Amino acid sequence: QNYSVSSDPAATTYTWTLPAGWSLDSGQGTHFITVTSGIYGQNGTISVTAGNACGTSTARTLNVAVNPGTPAQPAAISGSTEVCPNTSNHTYSIAPVSGATIYTWSLPSGWTINSGQNSTVITVTSGDSGNGVIEVVAGNSCGTSAPQSLPVTVKAGTPSVPSAISGTAAVCPDTPVTYSVTPDPAATSYNWIVPAGWNITSGGGTHSITVTSGSYGQDGSISVYAANSCGTSSPSTLNVSVNHGAPATPGAISGNNNLCINSTGITYSVAPDPTA
Numbered sequence: 001q002n003y004s005v006s007s008d009p010a011a012t013t014y015t016w017t018l019p020a021g022w023s024l025d026s027g028q029g030t031h032f033i034t035v036t037s038g039i040y041g042q043n044g045t046i047s048v049t050a051g052n053a054c055g056t057s058t059a060r061t062l063n064v065a066v067n068p069g070t071p072a073q074p075a076a077i078s079g080s081t082e083v084c085p086n087t088s089n090h091t092y093s094i095a096p097v098s099g100a101t102i103y104t105w106s107l108p109s110g111w112t113i114n115s116g117q118n119s120t121v122i123t124v125t126s127g128d129s130g131n132g133v134i135e136v137v138a139g140n141s142c143g144t145s146a147p148q149s150l151p152v153t154v155k156a157g158t159p160s161v162p163s164a165i166s167g168t169a170a171v172c173p174d175t176p177v178t179y180s181v182t183p184d185p186a187a188t189s190y191n192w193i194v195p196a197g198w199n200i201t202s203g204g205g206t207h208s209i210t211v212t213s214g215s216y217g218q219d220g221s222i223s224v225y226a227a228n229s230c231g232t233s234s235p236s237t238l239n240v241s242v243n244h245g246a247p248a249t250p251g252a253i254s255g256n257n258n259l260c261i262n263s264t265g266i267t268y269s270v271a272p273d274p275t276a
Helices: none
Strands: 002-004 013-017 023-026 032-036 044-052 060-064 090-093 102-106 112-115 121-125 131-140 148-154 176-180 189-193 199-202 208-212 220-228 236-242
Touching: none
Parallel strands: none
Antiparallel strands: 002 032, 013 044, 023 032, 044 060, 090 121, 102 131, 112 121, 131 148, 176 208, 189 220, 199 208, 220 236
């Protein structure tokens, strides 16, 4: 660092004094000096007097302070490393860095800072896809630290509507039946809903279920939703109905049971069964 005063033709020498911990590299005795500053906290006053054979002037002074130097690299960034697309209020933070007066954050392409730029805590809105890195540097008047970074991933988002449901639409009562949809890589679970009186016996939460149908007339629809940590899709549905079931044993046969040889035109019958 260089310090100087205007040269006075009457002066034959200049006497400089520095704060403790500072050193005068060159120029003592002149109106221009070069010094090496002390360490952080070694503040004080630089003073200079002009002199000649007749005496010494009063001192000219300058108060000086030593900044803490370039801040250290921030510690690890805290915050979610996997987020849903286009979602807000994600918080990322670091511990304060000694000597830092400003913090500069950078985000992956498509992300935005909602609040907190220049501070230790920011809130952001994620982008719509892809991976990237969140970075932060600490700075002051002496320079900028090395960056701290945190890799982040944007998830696939809410699953799409499941494919058409495969399975029998018209079923017999109290019968095991399988229904399924095409697996979606983005889905982590499936939520099935069956008509009243029907029961899911296996496969709940997966893309394929086995159910026991209800009784005759317990018709309705089967619905399935695909879900993951980002949300739930709209449903895929299949209308289903329950048939009458196997007919009852026919009633007693009416007709002549004591016949003559080669009798013709003889009639036998049973009462109708309503479901046959």
